Amino acid sequence: MTVQVEELGMPEARRNNVEFGMYETILRDPQGLDERLLDENTLPEATRKLLLLGVAGLVAYGVGVGISAELLNSPTLSWAQQLAAGPSVLWLPLAFVFAFVGALSICLPSFYFYTQLSGLDVSFRLVTAQALRAQAVTSICLLAFVPVYMALALGSVVADGNGVGMVLAVGLLFPFVLGFAGITSVYRSFVRMLGRLTITHQRCGAFVKRMVLAWGGIYSLIAPIALWRLLGSFSGGW
C-alpha cells in the first residue's frame, strides 16, 4: 500500500537511504551526523573524518593567508613583515592547525566538565566528537571564505598596498568570527540529542545554551593565545 506523506524537511537522499560523505553530511544532514556520533560503532570513524575535515580547511585557509602575507609584505608594518618571514605559505597553515586543534585539545577536559555540570551524562568521546564538529563546520566556512579573502588581498595589492594591515588582520581574526557557525552547530546538535542523552540532574532555563557558551568562552581565551605564540615561534625561526 503506497501512502502520500509529507516529509518534515528531511533531505531527499536520507529518505532514499543514500550515504553521504562527511562534508555533505555536515552541510545537508546534521541529524544524520548526530546519529553517527550517538552510535558507538560509527563514532570513531566519524571523529577521524571530522578531524580530517577540520585540518584540511585550516590548511587551505592558512595557505591563502600565507600567500596574502607574502604579497602584502609591507615595510611599514612590522607584524606584517613577521607574517611574511620565510616561506609563510608553509608555516602559516601549520601554525593555524596546531593553534586551533591544540587549543581544542587543551580545552577538552573543560568541555567535558561543563557538559557534566549542565546535567548531561555525555561520554568524553562524544564531547571530543562535538568539539571536532565545531572545528569542521568552521573549517568548511573558512574554505568558502578563502576565495573572498584572496580577492581582498589582491585588491589591496592592486591598490598599491592600501589596507594591508586590515586585510592581514581579517585573515587572522576571521577564523574566530566564523567559529560562531561551529559553536551554533554544536548547540543545535545537543538540543536535538536532548531526549536521547541521560540527564543526571535536570537544570532549569537555557542550560544547553549556557553550556555551549562556556565551551565557546574557554576556547576563545586559549585559541588566540595559542595562535599568537605559534605565529611568533614560527616567524621568529626565519
Add this chain to the structure above:
Amino acid sequence: MGAVETVLIYALIGLAVGVGAALQEAQCSPGKRLGIALSASIFWPVHLPVLLGRGAQTRASAAPSAASGPLEQRILQSERGLREALARLDGVAEEVLSKEQNQILGVSERLRTMSARIAEMDSLLQSSEFSASRAQSALDELEGQALDDPRVRSVRARMRNIERLSNMRARAYEELERALLKIEELGSQLALLKFAEDPQPEVARLLQEIAVSVDCVSEGLFSAESAA
C-alpha cells in the same frame, strides 16, 4: 621543561597512541591504517578519548543503517521529523524541550514494540507450521475422509488459526500505519508553530495528542490480540 623536552614527550606519547590506533583498526587496509597511525601520532589528544573510552550508554539504539525493515525506517523518520521540528522552534525553553524529547522517545519505543509484534507475526506466518499452502495440501490429502474425522477437524482448526493470525497481522499493520500518519500530521503542525508567538503550550498539547493517539492504537491492538 623546555620546548625540546615538551616536543619529545609529545612525540613519544603520540607514537604510543599511533601504534594503538593502528592496532585497533586491524580490519582496514594498510594504507588506511598508516594514515590513522600518522593522524593519531600527531593529534593524539583528540584520538586518545576515542581509543580508550567506552561511551556512556545512551538511550538511543543502533544507527539507522542497522534498523531493519521499512516499518522501522518510517518510525525512525517520524521520530527524527518530530525532533527536528522541535529543535527548530524558538521560544520553547530547553527544560521543556528535554521533557518533550523524552515524550517523543516514549512514543517511538511504543511504536517499535508494535513493529516488533508485527515482525514476530510475519516470522510465524513464514514458518511451516503456519503455512496456509501446507495446511491446504494436508486437507486435500484427507479429501476422501469424513468431515467429522479428527484429522480433518485438526487441519481445519489449523487453517482457521492461520487465517486469524493473518487478519491480526493485517489489522496491526493498519493500526501502526494510522499512528504513523497521525504523527506525521501532528508533526507538520508542530513545524508550523515556528511562526507562532508563544508555541510552548501548543507544543505540549500536540505532543500529548501524539502520545494519546499512539496509546489508543497500541491498546486497541493489544486488546484485540488478547480477545483473539
